[in-house]
Amino acid sequence: MSLAESSEVWAHDSAALVGKAALRKASWRLIPLLGVGYGIAYMDRINISFASLQMNRDLHFSATVYGFGAGLFFLSYAACEVPSNLLLHRVGARRWLARIMLTWGLLAMGMMFVRTPVQFYTVRFLLGMAEAGFFPGVIFYLSEWFPARLRARVISRFYVALPLSSTVMGAVASPLLRLQGRLGLAGWQWLFLLEGLPGVLFSGVLLRYLIDQPKDATWLNAAERDWLVREMANQPVDCDHGDSMVRMLRDPRVWQVGATCLCVQTAGYAYALSAPAILQAATGWGVSVVGWLVSGAGLMGAAAMLGNAVHSDRTGERRWHVALPFLLTAGMFLASGLLRTPWIVAGALTVVKSI
Numbered sequence: 001m002s003l004a005e006s007s008e009v010w011a012h013d014s015a016a017l018v019g020k021a022a023l024r025k026a027s028w029r030l031i032p033l034l035g036v037g038y039g040i041a042y043m044d045r046i047n048i049s050f051a052s053l054q055m056n057r058d059l060h061f062s063a064t065v066y067g068f069g070a071g072l073f074f075l076s077y078a079a080c081e082v083p084s085n086l087l088l089h090r091v092g093a094r095r096w097l098a099r100i101m102l103t104w105g106l107l108a109m110g111m112m113f114v115r116t117p118v119q120f121y122t123v124r125f126l127l128g129m130a131e132a133g134f135f136p137g138v139i140f141y142l143s144e145w146f147p148a149r150l151r152a153r154v155i156s157r158f159y160v161a162l163p164l165s166s167t168v169m170g171a172v173a174s175p176l177l178r179l180q181g182r183l184g185l186a187g188w189q190w191l192f193l194l195e196g197l198p199g200v201l202f203s204g205v206l207l208r209y210l211i212d213q214p215k216d217a218t219w220l221n222a223a224e225r226d227w228l229v230r231e232m233a234n235q236p237v238d239c240d241h242g243d244s245m246v247r248m249l250r251d252p253r254v255w256q257v258g259a260t261c262l263c264v265q266t267a268g269y270a271y272a273l274s275a276p277a278i279l280q281a282a283t284g285w286g287v288s289v290v291g292w293l294v295s296g297a298g299l300m301g302a303a304a305m306l307g308n309a310v311h312s313d314r315t316g317e318r319r320w321h322v323a324l325p326f327l328l329t330a331g332m333f334l335a336s337g338l339l340r341t342p343w344i345v346a347g348a349l350t351v352v353k354s355i
Helices: 003-046 048-059 063-091 093-113 117-131 134-143 148-159 161-177 187-209 222-233 245-249 252-272 275-283 287-315 319-338 342-354
Strands: none
Touching: 003 093, 003 117, 003 134, 003 148, 003 161, 003 187, 003 222, 048 063, 048 161, 048 187, 048 275, 048 287, 063 093, 063 117, 063 134, 093 117, 093 134, 093 187, 134 148, 148 161, 148 287, 161 187, 161 287, 245 252, 252 275, 252 319, 275 287, 275 342, 287 319, 287 342, 319 342
16 A cells, blocks of 8 residues: 555544544534423423323313313414424524523413413413424434434434433323422422423523534534534535425425324324323223333333434335334224223333334
8 A cells, every 4th residue: 555545544534533523522412402302392292191180170171172272282383383493594593492492381381370271272372383393493403413324313312302201201290290289289280380390491501502503613623623514514405495485395205204294193192192091091000100101111112212213324224114113003003992901002002102
């Protein structure tokens, strides 16, 4: 090997080491912050599933009132997703994500003051508006920091906050509901208050520690920062923010992903918003046991999600890594609906929560 070739190999190896260090620092700096934020978001949109065990009784809410109010969240959430992300691109991810967390935290806490169906509908609708844009905003933000070849494992490390938030919620719901009567508040009011407060507090953390772009990351040294800026500039771009909405809506991939997401979210949230009540009715178990069942399923879900993403990145295969979990979920829903044995229902629905 000539001197020139040796120098080229050395330079390549040196750049690879710099790049590895830059990505490792970015991962440890950004993903935990965003993951905690998303975990709080999911907990605040779903905690009514546990609160309903007391709230519906205390406020005389029928299943229709509860179901309509729970679903209103997603109407405003869907309507405000695109406007929210356009604003995020304009004002910067750091400020906009912090704003989202602050407003949803305040509204989540405000659920403790609900007394009538109209108030319930209003707060849930506003909560959907407030939360809109956080998840797609984070996905866009991560695409500005990590190469496409690492995207599955990076997103899974952030998204693992979803099953883990179920673990936290399941573990703390029962103790919070048992605060019934403390300081004149019902248990479900304590649940909304203490699970909404972290969103308000953590908004300040995001505002302080998130960085909008790699070029502004002072916690990277100059070589790492330059490598990351160059690497992200060379990433393929399918579309840019100058593309019209009409052009994007003409892309069949948008409709394919949208239809898939519609089916998955419809089934997933229909179950998530009623899981404690379904499991309690099917098994006769108390709130504490149901809570720990949901918690355990969340831990299994976190492990499955990370393993699936890493294997997908290593093999480069995407289609079956997405399709098989969907098929398994559908099978478990079918089994829980057709087979009414308590242990089968509990087992099947636990698997659903763990996928």
